[in-house]
Amino acid sequence: MKKANLKVYNTLSREKEKFVPVHPGRVGIYVCGPTVYYHSHLGHAKSYITFDVVVRYLRWLGYKVKYVQNITDVGHLLDTGEDRILTEATKEKLDPMEIAEKYTRSYFEDMDALNVKRPNISPHATGHIMEQIELTKILLDKGYAYESEGSVYFDISKFSNYGKLSRRKLEDQLPGARIEVKSEKKHPADFALWIKAPKEHLMKWKSPWGIGYPGWHIECSTMSMKYLGETLDIHGGGMENAFPHHECEIAQSEAATGKQFVKYWMHHNMVLVNGVKMSKSLGNFVTIKDALKKYSGEQIRFFVLTTHYRSPLDFSDKVLKGAGEGIKGIHITFKRVTELAQTAKNGKLDSKMNKVFETYKQKFIKAMDDDFNTPVAISVLFDFGREVNNYLDKNIQVSKQTLQTIYNFYSPFAGDILGILPFSKQPIIEGTPFIEFLIELRSKLRSLKQWDLADEIRLKLKNLGIILEDKTNKTNWRIG
RNA sequence: GGCGGCGUAGCCAAGUGGUAAGGCAGAGGUCUGCAAAACCUUUAUUCGUCGGUUCAAUUCCGACCGCCGCCUCCA
Structure with a gap:
């Protein structure tokens, strides 16, 4: 307890x-x-x-x-x-x-x-x-x-x-x-x-x-x-x-x-749609199934939690889109940490990162203790994420222990408590081998400085919903 | 008529009697072949309006305006 x-x-x-x-x-x-x-x-x-x-x-x-x-x-x-x-x-x-x-x-x-x-x-x-x-x-x-x-x-x-x-x-x-x-x-x-x-x-x-x-x-x-x-x-x-x-x-x-x-x-409090009460007679009645056709479960959940439960929640495309961008940022940082952890080597836990962990943990708990203040709890997630990205940008070799500590922040707070870590069933990308082949091909073009062709591949993939990110030694891809 | 919630930047949204978190969008920059991602800087002399209390109010009090809910069922 x-x-x-x-x-x-x-x-x-x-x-x-x-x-x-x-x-x-x-x-x-x-x-x-x-x-x-x-x-x-x-x-x-x-x-x-x-x-x-x-x-x-x-x-x-x-x-x-x-x-x-x-x-x-x-x-x-x-x-x-x-x-x-x-x-x-x-x-x-x-x-x-x-x-x-x-x-x-x-x-x-x-x-x-x-x-x-x-x-x-x-x-x-x-x-x-x-x-x-x-x-x-x-x-x-x-x-x-x-x-x-x-x-x-x-x-x-x-x-x-x-x-x-x-x-x-x-x-x-x-x-x-x-x-x-x-x-x-x-x-x-x-x-x-x-x-x-x-x-x-x-x-x-x-x-x-x-x-x-x-x-x-x-x-x-x-x-x-x-x-x-x-x-x-x-x-x-x-x-x-x-x-x-x-x-x-x-x-x-x-x-x-x-x-x-x-x-x-x-x-x-109540849910409004574009500032108006949601009701069947007004024709602005939005079922969860309808909303899920346009937005991910994570996005909707995150959106709901960005407003305190005792405040009204105004649903609109504009705001949902913004919520989608917000949750994306959290997910990308989380993914960055888990991916690095896969290849990280054992080492000491960085005391600086540990201090960051403790500081933001206390802030998160304080927010939740205050009548379940999820908007503030989420803001703590953003602040923590900035610290993490800053740290990861500046440190090349990060130990497994340090990454584990960062993970130990996301997992209980963003995951177990708020439930906003990725949870939707990810669509299976059947074309994965082809995507990877194209990336390989593009890498060769890039080494030959054939920028036009390389950029064309990137653009075509982007239009198909695949975002490429060129890192120092390799190119990562994700579904945008 | 009664009861209750709300009104904070372009949008969303916290917050506190001592001078405004965070997100999205925008602008500039670092990095990059260009992007993406990330990071840095920047964007409210001001918190619906008008009074009052106070050394000090967005925060307390009063009035008013606006939006929403309840007094049938509705999450």
Whole structure:
């Protein structure tokens, strides 16, 4: 266990707090997962990359982390009154569960492409209907809920702490600001724990209150507490979910257990596209799969991490291109180090380089300790890279030990924690022998000072996406 | 109407009560046959606007302007 100086911004207190988990050395974290009714979009990318780095850093610090992220495969209502999964099922002429399965796979595919590590547990809402019914029963027994026309609602008036996360007062809200209030509720803000299913509803289950399906908020309370205990260390999600979703989770959970539900609430900001909210109706909805057609996984991941998680992220071609140039610089330096290491000889570790290593290591940790400040952590990577290049430019014979030390910076920090070292499957260049033949030929032309022909070869290769770099004794090539 | 986030160079983006990290783009230079890569130099007297507190504010307070989110579901 490393010395922990981590501070986490807690939405509950609106302050950065020292991170102290409930059980020493162990962290239980729950993050709101996707509703699997369509391909994931850039908003999901920001969310899951954010918490992926949180988990990776906690693990690097030495915590044993249990990361739980739900898969919402029970559809919830659209403003049209339709259910998202059902709508898509009808459109694609598939069973709702086929839709859920299809997009669950799509989701994991996308996360893999972005180097997001899988959660330890990905519980499905439909697999925990019994538990959700049980929790609803407990709330009814304790008097926090009431049944009305086949549905069960949480009685907000019984839970005095309602609003403590979002700091909203019920009387300030505009009931029915955007949707008509159901008359079967005692108070407009009462929310459903169990909903009576209309006849045509496809996803429905038996319950003590008749045929129906669970309310939106109850699955998170149920599954998080089932796998992480009654008090979670961290609960993460998007800011747009702080109210009402997270507020309702707190109400349900704390009413049922009498204990604090979550110690640290973490909320990330939104994704914009060219400064505008991303939405299907505006036609600027970008799926991760679409983005991956234009940009590498590394590039997207790097781009997400160059902005702090609590700041909005504005996606545009211009900025993605810039991010691509930035990550390229880091990769080239890293490659330079690993290539040199292959032929380097044993020797002493250069104390100067070791000092550089220590200095930047401390800076990196300091940045991450400050509420996971990845933009600063990345800037440390750039500063370190400059030191490394400078050093490598000035020293011809660098020992294996020194190069190993440099590697020991990149590997845990850029690699294990930020996850931005090269990870995509590199395309297999079938023409490698031909490329190398051309380079050999070009070298001969160069030794004969036949610059025009040599340059023509270089230009043609460049047009094919192969960049040549002439070094003192040899020519290196890479995919540009 | 209420709750919350944001506004820093051409673009992206950190940050702090004591005088503005880093990246991309641009300019100049070193290296190179020329490139590429790398390195060096350079690019905000200024941090939405107007007031206030202070010896000192971009950083604290107040007002205002603008953008975004939430008060149905949405990462």
